[in-house]
Amino acid sequence: MNKNLTPRINLIKQDGREVEREKLAILRVLASCQTPLGSKIIARRLKNEYGIELSERAVRYHLIMLDDRGMTCKISRRDGRSITQLGLEELENALVTDKVGFVIDKIERLAYLTDFNLDTLSGMVPVNISFFAKEQFKPALRAMAQAYKANLCVSELVCIAHEGDKIADISVPAGQVAFATVCSIVINGTLLKAGIPMDSRFGGTLQFHQNKPRRFTDMIYYTGSSLDPSEIFIASRMTSVSEVARRGEGKVLCNFREIPAASLPLAEKIIAKLRNAGINGVLVVGEAGKSVCEMPSGLNKVGMIMMGGLNPVAAAVENDIPAASQAMSGLIPYSSFKNYWEAAGLKKPA
Known part of the structure; x- marks a missing residue:
């Protein structure tokens, strides 16, 4: 193999893993909600709960890919997507190293986002x-x-x-x-x-x-x-x-x-x-x-x-x-x- 291609191949692998993490984060958001969600709410929750910044368009792209893999299903244009049984199974099995420590990451993120003001009792x-x-x-x-x-x-x-x-x-x-x-x-x-x-x-x-x-x-x-x-x-x-x-x-x-x-x-x-x-x-x-x-x-x-x-x-x-x-x-x-x-x-x- 041409050694000059190695950095490019590694970059592709790294990007592919990042894309997979984004898809899993979307599945987690859908799994945590008992009703269908649209791309706007998914994008907001990805940022607030997982620190992942994706545009609504990027979320929609991921959802189309997840639909094709049978992990999500489109309920309607207005209501958005729900996770399928196959999607729930994917969450159980995929990227176990990413799941370890997930709770502490969520604690730290929510602590940072908390803006409760003790003087004004607001936030x-x-x-x-x-x-x-x-x-x-x-x-x-x-x-x-x-x-x-x-x-x-x-x-x-x-x-x-x-x-x-x-x-x-x-x-x-x-x-x-x-x-x-x-x-x-x-x-x-x-x-x-x-x-x-x-x-x-x-x-x-x-x-x-x-x-x-x-x-x-x-x-x-x-x-x-x-x-x-x-x-x-x-x-x-x-x-x-x-x-x-x-x-x-x-x-x-x-x-x-x-x-x-x-x-x-x-x-x-x-x-x-x-x-x-x-x-x-x-x-x-x-x-x-x-x-x-x-x-x-x-x-x-x-x-x-x-x-x-x-x-x-x-x-x-x-x-x-x-x-x-x-x-x-x-x-x-x-x-x-x-x-x-x-x-x-x-x-x-x-």
């Missing part, structure tokens, strides 16, 4: 979105009540969207209700804007004993995972949020993160402001270099344990109410939230 806040069957939504809200009463949540602020509505660029399917909870990444983003970097280590189940957090019993490190830990633990029925709320014994969803020890005084001020804004996700703040709930912290680091935003949904699932959850689904304006008790039509316990 975009990251959320988890869960879908319930319309007829089961009221029982689900009642099942969540104990979790909210016991403060086993990031915030009492929630957002509800009904069939035909959109939330974080996701259309709510017919017969479904979308329930958005504040994601703990809002703390990452708020600290980041104040110049405090946060290292997100892992998500896990935290054991409670006599109403006090004791230790992590299961954990999944973000850097080595292609799936969100909370979704896995809920689907595997590994939580007992309702029992913790009732008896102070059991396991809840929590996250372990670290900040530089030197930034602790400023971080504590910001955490206090977040509480005043109705965001109470920080469960435990450790000391420099010391373990938190039996989890060691790095040198000159302070460990933090945060509540999982999907704990109330886990409580509903524990009560045999099915939910399809998408952690870190996107961002919605702070002004769109309502207090859970008001939204559920329930009286808040004294």
